[in-house]
Structure formats: structure tokens, C-alpha cells
Amino acid sequence: MSVSKSLRAPTPADILARKGGDPLVVLTAYTTPIARLVDPHCDIVLVGDSLGMVVHGMDSTLGVTMEMMILHGQAAARGTKSAMLVIDMPFGSYEESPEQAFANAAEVMRQTGCAAVKLEGGQHMADTIRFLTARGVPVMAHVGLTPQAINTLGGYKVQGRDADAARVLEDARAVAAAGAFSVVLEKVTAPLATEITRAIAIPTIGIGASVDCDGQVLVVDDMLGLFTEFKPKFAKRYAELGDHASDAIARYAAEVRARTFPAPEHVYGLETSGAPKP
Template sequence: MRLTIRDIRKMKDSHERLVMLTAYDATSARLAQAADIPILLVGDTLGMVVQGHESTIPVTMDHMIYHCQIVARVTEKPLIVGDLPFMSYSINTEQAMANAARLMQEGGASCVKLEGGTEMAPTIARIVDAGIPVMAHIGLTPQSVNQFGGFRVQGRDLETARKLIEDARAVQAAGAFAVVLELVPERLAHLITDMLDIPTIGIGAGIGCDGQVQVFHDILGLFDEFVPRHTTRFAEIGTAIQAALSQYRSDVQAGAFPTEANSFKMDDTIIATLRREVFGVAQELDTDASD
């Protein structure tokens, strides 16, 4: 049975730390479920780690629905959070509700995530009122990276810290069941966590949050274009894959692969008959090349 937002609230109440990880395809989703990751974020970060873009901006609703469908199809247990991509919820509330509904109906997401604080609170409230659970996202909001002038820590001075506190209160009041805090100073994130009744999930926000989220490719060493400070490489899978692929190339070129163990046999008399039919004369059997 799939985890629900009620389960998430209970985990905060019992001081059980939440773990969220991105998943974009069948392989990452299956591995994450096998590792008992309770929350899977089908994030618009797929724009960078899957599609090769420099930011999340080019990701569309159709992209998000496609990847949500895959993750939902191959999992049964984790809560699936679907990201609403750039400009899919900012024009008006009706647009936001329609696209949130698409992620649920067509994509199979359990809930949606959108970026923004006080300015997005009315939209969050309308979506929640329509029966769609919303995870909020404040601090560094990647879809606004051009406005921020890069991936910068938010809330370091008094004015911006107060704004983040206001944002956190607003999204909770609007009905968000949880909030992601991205690139927020640790002590401020801890203060917001203590202040809120809903769970906080940090990324680059320190240990004081109720949970953590990381990008699948970052923690496994699969993405080298940019290694954020907030991540830890729990494995160097990318290096191992590169070495394996190089060995594969070398073995094929050297004639060391495939071996007899990788090949399938055929009756000698059948191949002899086929050789006569193909070449018109009997030829000596090459048993080493038997299929």
C-alpha cells in the first residue's frame, strides 16, 4: 500500500526523519523502492540530469506527466510527489489547478509540489480545496534561478530571513502538507522547522529539518557537471559504469567478447545443410562458430 500524506504527518509527530529522493525512470524508482525510500520526487531536475539542460526551465507538463507515469507504474509503496514545472501554475489559479489535476490523473502522482511562498499561498489553498495535496517549496526556488542570479543561499540577512519565515507560515496556512527548504542557513531552517506543524524537508538546509531530499544522480556520482555542496557521494557509480563500458569496448575489439558462455548452440547437421544451401557446396564445419 502506498504511503499517504497522513503517514507523513505521523512521521513528524513521532520524530521519525523523512527521506525523499528523486526518481525519473523505472530503474531509479525500482532501486529507491527496494531501498525503502518512503517519498519519491519526480523532480523537474530531470531537465538537467536526464535531458541535459542547464536548468529546469525547459521542462514541460508533458515531460513531467511522462516521467510520473513511469515511476507510478513500477512502484507500490512510496508517496510520489510530482513537480509542477516552470510557468505551469503561475499564470492563474485555474491553470495551476488544471495542471495539478493532470499530474494526478494522467501522471499517477500522489501529490504535487510547487515553488513559492506568500505569493503562491492563494493558489496552494485552491488546489488543496480541490482535493489535491500540495508540498510547498521555499528558499532557493530553482525555477526562479535567473531572478536570483544563480543558485544562491537564501535568508542570510534579517530581511530575507523574515521573508522566509513569512513564506513558511503562509504555505502552512494555505494547506500545504509539507514544505521543502532549499539552500537556507541551517539555524534558520531549524527555527522554521520548530515553528511549523507541517514537516520540513531540507536540501542544503542542515540537519534541523524533519527530513532530507537529494537528487538520485548526485548521491550516486552519476552527474558530474555540477556537484552541489549540500550533497554527499554515497557511491561513485558513474566511475564504475565508465570503467565497465571501457572494458566492454576493449573486449569486443579484442575478440574476447562474446564467449562460448554467451552464445547459443545449433545441431551440426542442420548448419551443414544450411551451408550447402547457401554456398552450393559442402564446407567443413566451423564448430567454434556454431550458434
């Protein structure tokens, strides 16, 4: 599919200006090859701390470190040209104080060249977001289900039902007022996500939220069928590459055992590079 897109990567200000306009397309990427694949089609490439689970086999995102985010951020940066690169701040790297958050966010930006960082939390993180943005660190916020807080949220539960709705709405309002240029709404009921999108002046990016959000994000390994440990309801499979890869690996193993690979066309004869071939 051909894509008509500016070669200049959008800035946080450009993303903010997209509020209410054409939907923002966001996908994760953790490696250079995947970043090269998603970059022409996306407005934002997100190096999410979900890499802990889908790349490193962790049970949650809580074990992800700054070093991991920087390493994968550098890899994704090499493959990102026309989308904006955003990198997650890992658990424990920003919650202690605004000063801690700034030091670590500045290090991530310095080492990866990303345009912005993403951090989780609503009202309680508003002062930190305000501190960062005042010092030149653009922030994408993240409210609703915040995976780094699953131990206090009681698991990966849908947010916005019953008494939760008012809290999630106030969280979104707080991060918008603090200066975030966009906010991810994760696993938020559709009616609430629509209400939030209409209530705040910054773009909302849904994942398991409403089609009315200003954009959508998915974990690329989910949508390509590469991560199969579990499948969230919102993770639509656009391909089943995991199945195709498994079939290919099985064929390779069978050919090695049958000694049909490598075939003559895959091996080198005695001829030198400059000598004519028989």
C-alpha cells in the same frame, strides 16, 4: 540493508502526521528501475523537475514541460509501491492563476496516479496552494532556493542570510497556513531551517538545510555519483556509480576491439531449442 516498512504507501495526511517524529526519507526517481531501487527505503519518491538537468542535459529546470513530467511520472509510478509518489509541477504550468494550476495538477495526477504535486514559491503562491488543496490536490511546497526562479534570485545562492531570512520564514509560514502538507527547504542556512522547522506545523524536508528538518531529500543521481556536471555542497556522494559505469564501458569497448567479446558462452550454436547440446 533490510528495511522495515509498511507495504501501504503513506498518504499526505500520514506525512503531515510525521511532524516531529521519525525523519522522512525522500529521494528523486525518474525511471522505473530507479524507482524500484529507492521505493523500499523511502517515505516519498519525488519525480523532480531536476530531471531536465540530470536526465536531459539541460542547463536549468526551466525547459522542462508537462509532457516530460507526466512521462517520467508514469515511469516512476510503475516502480513505486510502498512510498508516496509526488511529482513536480514544471515552470509555467501553475503560476498564471489558481485555475491554471488546478487544471494542470489534475492532469498530472490523472495520468500518473501520483498522490500529490510539488510547486515552488512562498507567499505569492499561498492562494494557489489554498485553491488546490480545497479541490482535492495535495501540495508539497518548496521555499528558499527555488530553481525555477533562478533568473530573479540571481543564481543558485544560499537563502536566509541577512535580509533574506525574514522573507524565507514568512514564505514557509504562508504555505503552511495555505494547506501544504509539507515544505521543501532548499539551500537555506542551517539556523534558519531549524527555526522554520520549529515555527510551522507541517514537516520540513531539507536539501542543503538543517539536520533538524523533519526529513531530507537528495537527487538520486547526485548521491549515487551518476550526475557529475557539478556537485553542490549538500549532495553527499554515497557511491561513485558513474566511475564504475565508465570503467565497465571501457572494458566492453576494449573486448569488442580485441574480438574477445562475444565469447563462445555468449553466442548461439546451430542446435535447436529441443535438440540435445553436444
